[in-house]
Amino acid sequence: MSLWELSLRSLRDRLAEGELTAEETARSFLERIAAKDGGLGAFLLPLADSALERARALDRLPRDDRGPLHGVPIAVKDIISVEGSPTTAGSRILEGYVSLYSATAIERLVDAGALILGKTNLDEFAMGSSTENSAFQTTRNPWSPDRVPGGSSGGSAAAVAARLAPAGLGTDTGGSIRQPAALCGVVGLKPTYGRVSRYGLVAFASSFDQIGPITRTAEDASLLLEILAGADPRDSTCSTLPVPRYSEEIGGDVRSLRVGIPRDVLGEGVDESVLEAFDRAARKLEELGVALEEVSLPAAKHAIACYYLLVTAEASSNLARYDGVRYGLRKPHPALHEMMSVTRGAGFGREVKRRILLGTFVLSAGYYDAYYEKAQKVRSLVGRDFARAFERVDAILLPTSPEPAFPLGAKSEDPLSMYLADVFTITANLAGTPAVSFPAGFDPAGLPIGVQIVGRHFDEATILRLAHAFQTATDYHEKQPPMAG
Amino acid sequence: MPKVTLDQVRKLAALAHLSLTDEECAGFTQDLERILEYAESLQALDTADIESVEPTSHALLEKGLEGEASLRADEPRPGLDRERLLEGAPDAGDGLFKVPRVLP
Numbered sequence: 001m002s003l004w005e006l007s008l009r010s011l012r013d014r015l016a017e018g019e020l021t022a023e024e025t026a027r028s029f030l031e032r033i034a035a036k037d038g039g040l041g042a043f044l045l046p047l048a049d050s051a052l053e054r055a056r057a058l059d060r061l062p063r064d065d066r067g068p069l070h071g072v073p074i075a076v077k078d079i080i081s082v083e084g085s086p087t088t089a090g091s092r093i094l095e096g097y098v099s100l101y102s103a104t105a106i107e108r109l110v111d112a113g114a115l116i117l118g119k120t121n122l123d124e125f126a127m128g129s130s131t132e133n134s135a136f137q138t139t140r141n142p143w144s145p146d147r148v149p150g151g152s153s154g155g156s157a158a159a160v161a162a163r164l165a166p167a168g169l170g171t172d173t174g175g176s177i178r179q180p181a182a183l184c185g186v187v188g189l190k191p192t193y194g195r196v197s198r199y200g201l202v203a204f205a206s207s208f209d210q211i212g213p214i215t216r217t218a219e220d221a222s223l224l225l226e227i228l229a230g231a232d233p234r235d236s237t238c239s240t241l242p243v244p245r246y247s248e249e250i251g252g253d254v255r256s257l258r259v260g261i262p263r264d265v266l267g268e269g270v271d272e273s274v275l276e277a278f279d280r281a282a283r284k285l286e287e288l289g290v291a292l293e294e295v296s297l298p299a300a301k302h303a304i305a306c307y308y309l310l311v312t313a314e315a316s317s318n319l320a321r322y323d324g325v326r327y328g329l330r331k332p333h334p335a336l337h338e339m340m341s342v343t344r345g346a347g348f349g350r351e352v353k354r355r356i357l358l359g360t361f362v363l364s365a366g367y368y369d370a371y372y373e374k375a376q377k378v379r380s381l382v383g384r385d386f387a388r389a390f391e392r393v394d395a396i397l398l399p400t401s402p403e404p405a406f407p408l409g410a411k412s413e414d415p416l417s418m419y420l421a422d423v424f425t426i427t428a429n430l431a432g433t434p435a436v437s438f439p440a441g442f443d444p445a446g447l448p449i450g451v452q453i454v455g456r457h458f459d460e461a462t463i464l465r466l467a468h469a470f471q472t473a474t475d476y477h478e479k480q481p482p483m484a485g
Numbered sequence: 486m487p488k489v490t491l492d493q494v495r496k497l498a499a500l501a502h503l504s505l506t507d508e509e510c511a512g513f514t515q516d517l518e519r520i521l522e523y524a525e526s527l528q529a530l531d532t533a534d535i536e537s538v539e540p541t542s543h544a545l546l547e548k549g550l551e552g553e554a555s556l557r558a559d560e561p562r563p564g565l566d567r568e569r570l571l572e573g574a575p576d577a578g579d580g581l582f583k584v585p586r587v588l589p
Contacts, residue, residue: 052486192545325584339585360501371521378527
């Protein structure tokens with residue numbers, strides 16, 4: 001087995017044992033990126049020089065000084081700041097911007113011995129479900145080059161699926177880690193809101209955004225989460241609750257667990273192959289000794305409307321900072337306000353403008369009560385549904401995406417149809433609960449299908465344990481996409 | 486049923502400091518109308534039941550699940566280096582960001 005085929009866990013163990021050096025590991029992945037990413041488009045910016053330099057420094061470290069992720073290479077969604085590197089957020093408005101500091105998530109990974117392989121493609125400001133809203137390039141699905149990788153963390157998901165990186169970081173505001181993970185046949189974990197610091201993450205919708213890992217196994221996700229999670233004085237919304245050793249708990253028994261099946265949300269518009277994979281996954285959990293129980297999420301039918309009113313409102317105020325004054329693009333104009341308007345008009349792409357306008361609308365006088373506050377109340381109802389369900393079950397099984405990867409261009413002219421791609425992922429963001437998507441089958445054309453398990457707040461341990469048990473009993477995650485070969 | 490007008494979109498664009506072409510304004514008028522039409526489903530929830538529901542602005546704060554109060558002490562501490570910050574600005578001088586003239 002080549003080293004690029006190893007899971008993060010195996011890679012980490014061999015690096016720790018000295019069977020592999022950090023340099024040969026980094027070199028192997030960088031060579032694969034150079035050879036294969038031209039056809040895939042996962043990376044906006046490989047960081048070959050700094051990764052190799054860092055790898056050589058890591059190899060010189062005495063054994064006792066090496067961290068738990070010593071020499072592990074990681075691909076990072078280009079909306080998370082890495083000091084000294086450009087952060088584009090997939091937008092022209094950040095042209096020329098170089099991060100002056102690293103995100104807390106990056107600092108933690110680096111302190112643990114990881115190295116950053118490069119920055120990956122995304123929908124502009126993480127707004128989208130196909131990565132087609134990137135201002136820079138198209139990312140293809142490694143299973144089928146005429147299809148989308150999902151989004152908005154499509155670059156990281158495609159890179160991990162094509163074995164160009166053993167793991168990636170993504171961000172999930174409405175499904176942007178889990179949906180591309182599902183469409184690319186890998187694992188994506190959205191932690192509880194507040195579990196991972198958002199410091200250094202370019203803000204889209206601050207009460208929703210979370211950083212999380214994209215890997216090939218739930219166990220690999222657990223190894224990253226235990227490094228990423230934990231209090232940060234630079235993010236006041238980041239929880240001070242202690243961080244469990246997820247990787248040590250992951251092999252725990254699942255036989256005492258109860259998993260909810262919300263039949264009421266599996267309505268029309270869900271692909272037949274997705275429903276089949278969902279039912280098969282439920283049966284597999286039952287075989288593993290999990291007790292299944294019907295639960296109900298009645299407010300979920302309003303989730304998409306609720307979500308798009310709230311996130312656009314938050315986005316319209318977060319994106320007010322891009323004004324051509326302090327960093328990034330400036331389009332010259334002799335008058336100040338016009339300079340800002342022409343800069344923003346030239347720097348933002350279509351979907352970002354659409355969301356800024358919608359957000360400005362829902363926050364404007366006369367519409368605030370009818371739209372924004374109403375949506376905040378519906379958000380409470382969604383949270384209540386989950387709280388009620390979690391009185392009876394330990395976790396909830398849902399499809400991740402209503403369909404496998406769709407063709408490039410299929411939804412890019414129709415914003416509403418793109419929004420509907422988030423129907424199963426959004427509820428976890430509204431409620432702030434953790435959720436992990438993992439491979440659970442293939443459609444007749446060979447495209448991967450994912451399902452997700454949603455857990456109680458701060459109970460990542462249980463959903464990772466369930467996903468790990470499922471992966472131990474199945475081999476969907478071991479199949480390699482054609483573009484990896 | 487919300488009817489979004491072209492003038493309304495132009496006003497929103499002005500409020501948001503977004504310079505848009507006529508073609509963009511026309512397209513966004515249609516898009517916003519369709520999206521708001523979809524969001525009308527929320528209005529169907531306009532019952533006494535939902536009136537008593539508290540709005541959520543943060544999924545966890547209300548529940549006390551975020552751990553201990555996480556506001557740090559308000560003490561001066563070093564920030565980012567001013568020179569390096571200004572290096573990234575489109576226009577800067579004398580330790581300041583420069584913008585087009587605002588006074589006549």
